[in-house]
């Protein structure tokens with residue numbers, strides 16, 4: 001049962017281009033918070049609920065050319081609607097900390113910046129689905145495309161987005177950096193081109209600030 005006095009949890013999102021290290025660093029953030037006594041829900045987008053994970057499969061595994069840009073945008077928000085309602089909001093209401101691999105900034109970066117879908121359409125969907133929900137902290141892992149490209153190449157292409165060309169990823173990165181410039185308090189850019197230890201040290205400072 002929810003205790004009326006329970007303070008709302010905190011919502012942290014991890015963003016950045018393919019292979020920049022989000023999943024690796026997200027796990028570190030979750031472990032770090034647990035060691036400091038927080039109950040943590042680790043989740044991801046698209047995905048996070050059984051239905052949203054099925055939508056993720058459609059989005060990532062469909063053949064190129066079979067998902068139109070508006071269809072892709074709507075599917076992202078369809079998955080997000082289930083995720084916010086069934087996982088994120090209940091966890092925050094319980095006082096848990098939610099650590100999420102990608103969220104709405106990814107839609108502005110990929111569908112807005114990458115695909116060229118109009119911001120007004122994304123804004124409308126975001127208002128409808130999120131009802132004001134915003135991350136308390138977004139960690140934007142940023143690295144030169146040469147670095148992320150090498151990491152992607154080492155791993156091999158495994159989904160429809162990873163098969164995109166370099167210009168697409170350049171637009172995605174530029175849009176992410178625009179978002180960070182527009183919202184510097186929420187979105188903190190971390191240079192992800194360094195060693196894992198260097199990246200984790202930068203992230204630790206951000207998490208400590210939020211814990212304080």
Ligand code: T5A
Pocket residue numbers: 016017018019020021022023024025045046076101102103104105106107108110111151161162192193194195196197199
């Ligand atoms: N999408 C998503 C949209 O288009 N719109 C949306 O609204 C949303 C929510 C989701 C796809 O959906 C798109 C974007 C995506 O294309 P995903 O699985 O979240 O897919 O995205 P990926 O970026 O493909 O996730 P990955 O897990 O594949 O990449 P990560 O998490 O960024 O990278 P990670 O942690 O797996 O690391 C990659 C490799 O690099 C190493 C790791 O050990 C690993 O081998 N590494 C480092 N090596 C050296 N130095 C470091 N600092 C390193 N950090 C990690």
